[in-house]
Amino acid sequence: MISPSDGFMPAKKMAWPKQEKDRQWEQPEGDDPRTLYQMLMVSQERFGDEPCIGYIPEPGMQRIHITYNEFGDLCTSVAKGLRDIGVEKGDRVAIIVDNSVEWAAVSYGANALGAAYTAMYTHQHGKDWSFIISDSTPKAVVVANTEVLDKLCDALDDDAWPPSGIILLGDEPANKLPPTGVDVRMWSEFVAAGRSSDDLEEIADDWQALSTLIYTSGTTGNPKGVMLSNWNTLSNVLCVQGVFELYPGDKNAAFLPWAHSFGSTFDLHWMIRMGVHINLISDLTKIADECIEIKPSALLAVPRVWNKFYDRVNSQFEAATGLKKIFVGKAQKSAERRIAKAGVQCDSVQPSGFFDKLWDKLVWGKVRARFGGNIRFCMSGAAALSPDVAAFVQKVGFNCYEGYGLTETSPLVSANGWMGKGLSRLNTVGMPANGVRVEIDTSAWDDPDRPDEGEIVVYGPNVMQGYWNLPEATAEVMTDDGGFRTGDLGKMVDGYLSITGRVKSQFKLENGKYVSPAPLEENLKLSPLVEQAVLDGRNMQHTFLIVHPSIKALRTALSEAGVACPDDNNEMCNDSNVKKWLLDHLKENNMTAPKWKGYEVARNIILDSEEWSVDNDLMTPSLKVKLRNLLKLHDEAIKSL
Numbered sequence: 001m002i003s004p005s006d007g008f009m010p011a012k013k014m015a016w017p018k019q020e021k022d023r024q025w026e027q028p029e030g031d032d033p034r035t036l037y038q039m040l041m042v043s044q045e046r047f048g049d050e051p052c053i054g055y056i057p058e059p060g061m062q063r064i065h066i067t068y069n070e071f072g073d074l075c076t077s078v079a080k081g082l083r084d085i086g087v088e089k090g091d092r093v094a095i096i097v098d099n100s101v102e103w104a105a106v107s108y109g110a111n112a113l114g115a116a117y118t119a120m121y122t123h124q125h126g127k128d129w130s131f132i133i134s135d136s137t138p139k140a141v142v143v144a145n146t147e148v149l150d151k152l153c154d155a156l157d158d159d160a161w162p163p164s165g166i167i168l169l170g171d172e173p174a175n176k177l178p179p180t181g182v183d184v185r186m187w188s189e190f191v192a193a194g195r196s197s198d199d200l201e202e203i204a205d206d207w208q209a210l211s212t213l214i215y216t217s218g219t220t221g222n223p224k225g226v227m228l229s230n231w232n233t234l235s236n237v238l239c240v241q242g243v244f245e246l247y248p249g250d251k252n253a254a255f256l257p258w259a260h261s262f263g264s265t266f267d268l269h270w271m272i273r274m275g276v277h278i279n280l281i282s283d284l285t286k287i288a289d290e291c292i293e294i295k296p297s298a299l300l301a302v303p304r305v306w307n308k309f310y311d312r313v314n315s316q317f318e319a320a321t322g323l324k325k326i327f328v329g330k331a332q333k334s335a336e337r338r339i340a341k342a343g344v345q346c347d348s349v350q351p352s353g354f355f356d357k358l359w360d361k362l363v364w365g366k367v368r369a370r371f372g373g374n375i376r377f378c379m380s381g382a383a384a385l386s387p388d389v390a391a392f393v394q395k396v397g398f399n400c401y402e403g404y405g406l407t408e409t410s411p412l413v414s415a416n417g418w419m420g421k422g423l424s425r426l427n428t429v430g431m432p433a434n435g436v437r438v439e440i441d442t443s444a445w446d447d448p449d450r451p452d453e454g455e456i457v458v459y460g461p462n463v464m465q466g467y468w469n470l471p472e473a474t475a476e477v478m479t480d481d482g483g484f485r486t487g488d489l490g491k492m493v494d495g496y497l498s499i500t501g502r503v504k505s506q507f508k509l510e511n512g513k514y515v516s517p518a519p520l521e522e523n524l525k526l527s528p529l530v531e532q533a534v535l536d537g538r539n540m541q542h543t544f545l546i547v548h549p550s551i552k553a554l555r556t557a558l559s560e561a562g563v564a565c566p567d568d569n570n571e572m573c574n575d576s577n578v579k580k581w582l583l584d585h586l587k588e589n590n591m592t593a594p595k596w597k598g599y600e601v602a603r604n605i606i607l608d609s610e611e612w613s614v615d616n617d618l619m620t621p622s623l624k625v626k627l628r629n630l631l632k633l634h635d636e637a638i639k640s641l
Contacts, residue, residue, distance in 0.1 A: 015046065015275045018242035025235055025435030025461040027207060032238060034207040035230045037075070037112040039237070039273055041203075044072030047248060047275045053101050054251075054294070056282040063279070063293070066101065074101070074191065078109030081194025085164045085185075087139045089114030089204060092213060094138035094162070096120045096129060096148050099258050099280055102169055102187060104268060106142050107258075111211055111230070114204030115139070118213040118225070119259035121621040122148055123614055126155030128621075131222055132215050133160055135469065140164040142187075149184070150176045207231045213468055214261055214407050217620030225468030228261070232410040235461035237270050239434040243418045244401075245376045248275030250297035253290065253372075255281035259621070261411040262381045267300050288370050295372035299398075302382045303389070303522065304623070306400075310389045311528045313367055313396075330355075331363035335395040346390060346416050346424035348399045364397050377417065379403060384499060384522045387426045404429035404499055408477070408484055410462040413438065414497045428496040436460035439483065440492055444503060447514040455503050456490045457483040489516065505627070507538035513599045515543060520591075520600060527590050528553050529582065532612050534625055535602065536638075542603035544641055545583070546634055548611055549573070554582065573607035582607070604641045606634050 023029070033039035047068040054065040066074075087093060093110040095117055097103045107117045118136045120129055122144050129152060133141065140162050143149045149168060153176040165183035167190050168174060174184045211230045215223035252271055256263030271278050279294045281287055287305065317328045334356050342349040351360040368375065377399035380390070385402045393400035401424060405411030416430035424430060432438045442454035463484045466474035477485045489501040501516030508514050517535040524533040524545070531550050537543035551569055558565050563581050565572045572578055583605040591601045612618035618630050631638065 012247070014242050014246065015248050016241040016273065019238055019434055021434060023435075025239075027231065028234070033234060035111055035204055035209070036211055036233065036269060037079070037108050037204065039234065039269070040072055040075060040108050043272050043275060044068045050249060050275065051277040052272075053104070054277065054279040055101060056280070059282070065277070068275075071101065071105070073195075074105045075108040076112065076200070077191050077194040077197075078105045079112035079194070079200060080197040081190050082109055082115070082140065083113055083200065084193065084197055085140060085183075085190075087113055087115050087164060089209075091115040092118050092136050092138040094118045094120065094133055094136065094141040095259075096122055096124075096152070097142055097144040097169060098122050099254060099263075100144075100169075102142070103258055107212070107264070107268075112200065112203055114206060114209055116210040116212050118215070119264075120215070121257065121259050121614075124621050125614070125617075126151045128223065130155040130157070130160065132225070133162070136213050136225055138162050140167060142167045143169065145170045146172045146175045149174055153178055207234070210465065212264070214259070214264075216407055217624050224470055224473060226261075226407045227465040227468055228407075228410055229465055232462055232464060233265055233269060235435060236265050236410045236412045236433070237273050239412070239436075240266075240270060240415075240418060241273060244298070244379075246271075246274045246276055246298060249277060250274075251277045251279050251294050251374075252298045252300070253281055253287070253294050253296040254278050254300075255284055255287060256300055256302070257621075260382070261407045262300070262302075262405070265411060266379070266381075291371040292369070293372075295374045297374050297376050298379070299371060299375055300379045300381070302623070303380055303385045304383075304525075306378075306380055306385060306389050306393060307522075307525055310386075310392050310526065314392075315528060327359065327362050331359040332395070334359045335364065335397075339394060344422045344424070345426045346394060346400055346402075347421050348394055348397050360397070364395070367396050368398070377401060379415070379417070381405065381411070384519050386522050386526055388523075388526060390426055402429050404497065405462075406486055406488075408464045408486075409436075409458050409460075410464070412436075412462060413456075413458050413486075425496050428493075428498045430497065431495050432497065433460075433462075436462060438492065438497055440490060441485070444485075445489060445506075447506075449514070450491075450500070453489055453491045453500055456486045456488045456497070456499075458486060459483045507536065509537055509543070509599060510539065510541050511599065513597075515600050520596060523595055524586065524590050527586060529557055529585070530590075532625070534627065534630060535600075536627075536631065537602075540641075543600060544604040544606065544638070545586075545602040546606045546608060546630060547582070548608045549582065551609070554578075557585070569609040573609040579605050579607055606637045608634070 028034050049067045049069055051065045052068040052071040054063050056063050093115055095106050110117045158179045161178050161182045167185050167187055169187045207230045210227055212228050213225040215225050254267045256267045258264040258268050281290050320328050338349050351357045375398050379401050381403045390400050401417030403415030405413045412433050413436055414429050414432045416424035419431050437459040439457045440454040441457050444455035445453055487503050488499055489503055490497055490499045501518050506514055506516050520535050521533050524530050529550055530547055532548040534546045535543055565575055565578050614621055618626055
């Protein structure tokens with residue numbers, strides 16, 4: 001191992017060049033890796049003793065770093081260990097582990113054998129694990145700790161246990177045990193046995209083979225297993241290599257869950273390909289604190305992270321007084337002028353001139369320092385990013401690029417940033433990635449006010465092989481010529497893709513007007529008073545809101561406005577004066593033109609004092625609202641509107 005203080009100066013040359021725009025993408029060519037494990041082996045050979053993954057083993061401990069050689073050797077040992085307990089080509093290995101060296105090692109180790117990994121979240125319900133394990137029939141399951149194993153023992157039927165047993169991480173022996181005949185192996189013993197075992201006789205080489213089964217969120221029913229091949233994922237990785245400014249030895253701060261396609265493809269596999277030093281965030285509530293220590297060059301996150309960043313910094317700006325307030329105002333105007341003069345969107349623009357550099361140093365430099373001060377670019381995905389937030393991050397001095405994709409597309413379909421400097425556009429998710437083609441099926445959408453919109457259909461090497469054991473569900477989303485129907489609404493303008501909503505989430509009011517709630521909900525979440533929000537109103541005269549407010553911020557705002565409210569949070573959320581004040585506040589500050597049309601503005605609001613979460617079955621593990629469950633929970637309140 002190497003110590004945290006060991007330095008590694010990044011090379012001035014990227015590990016891999018940008019792909020030729022006219023290359024074929026149907027299959028690997030030249031020195032393209034054919035499997036994820038092969039990709040890792042090339043990186044191990046190239047980056048050897050340079051740092052690969054850094055992590056904090058336990059709270060309060062120093063960060064530990066392992067090299068590419070150490071990680072590559074670990075993955076090979078895991079592959080040999082899996083082979084020795086009966087895992088073969090075409091099998092599945094399940095993972096119920098948070099992001100960790102072990103998680104990554106299992107995914108690459110299984111891939112070396114030609115087996116696929118199926119990852120789940122440690123905070124999922126046991127019934128979800130039970131369904132996924134019964135559906136995917138893994139040979140073995142790797143679990144994070146005894147707590148997870150206990151929950152698994154309660155959830156699984158006796159006949160659903162994997163034949164090659166359980167691999168248990170940590171030092172604690174198992175508490176509850178699976179049925180007789182199902183072995184439980186400790187991770188350290190499993191790895192040691194693999195390390196001393198015979199070399200692999202064969203390394204998997206099938207680029208078309210299944211590499212992972214990623215189960216969808218299950219917002220409308222049971223999760224579906226998305227079948228992604230090696231080439232599905234590798235085509236995504238290769239199309240962005242050499243595009244964004246990442247050098248060997250650069251650091252990232254990884255907190256996107258690897259059980260999600262955005263996290264695994266880009267915060268793990270892409271970083272391994274580029275020789276990046278991956279640093280795992282150990283505490284999601286302290287991302288900024290750990291970034292100060294890590295000093296990442298790249299930061300990939302979901303909009304909720306950027307929204308909170310936007311809220312926090314702007315709140316501090318508004319609270320500034322005296323000279324600080326003057327400096328903030330000067331810095332804001334200076335950055336706006338500089339960016340307007342450059343005529344670019346999403347790309348950061350370096351300050352020039354004495355006063356421009358001064359205001360940048362006094363204000364924006366301190367904001368950048370909160371994330372370590374080294375970030376070259378940020379990427380946002382998994383949900384819509386507000387253009388206001390993206391423009392603000394650009395003023396801070398970060399390149400801020402939004403991408404679009406789905407699990408079924410490995411995930412990348414399009415993104416800003418990859419086309420080159422000066423070519424990104426706000427209010428879009430950029431141009432389709434190299435090798436990907438997008439068509440807009442306007443026949444799937446009948447709003448006469450928006451005739452250029454339709455369902456987004458994706459073609460390319462990133463499109464999944466199908467849904468596991470669900471041929472009818474696969475047929476529903478695949479076109480006859482191999483396109484994938486995303487279920488998302490969008491439009492193409494000058495080659496740029498804009499997402500305007502979901503086909504199924506759109507609803508029609510009694511006046512015949514269509515409402516696309518997703519971008520409006522994201523706009524509402526920019527209010528410091530709103531934590532979670534849903535806009536609905538199907539077959540009603542007017543729209544209404546269901547909001548889980550930021551309790552503390554709402555109480556402060558009510559006090560400042562002179563509005564009395566009960567001490568109990570639930571009573572406060574049911575208080576008519578509180579609801580009226582918040583609705584009026586949101587109408588005045590958030591539900592404004594041109595983003596909101598008159599018929600979209602909510603006439604009523606329902607406040608929910610309880611946060612929507614996986615535990616109360618109102619959110620999926622990937623943090624999507626389970627709308628059906630939320631509407632059912634508030635059915636009486638909705639009927640009374």
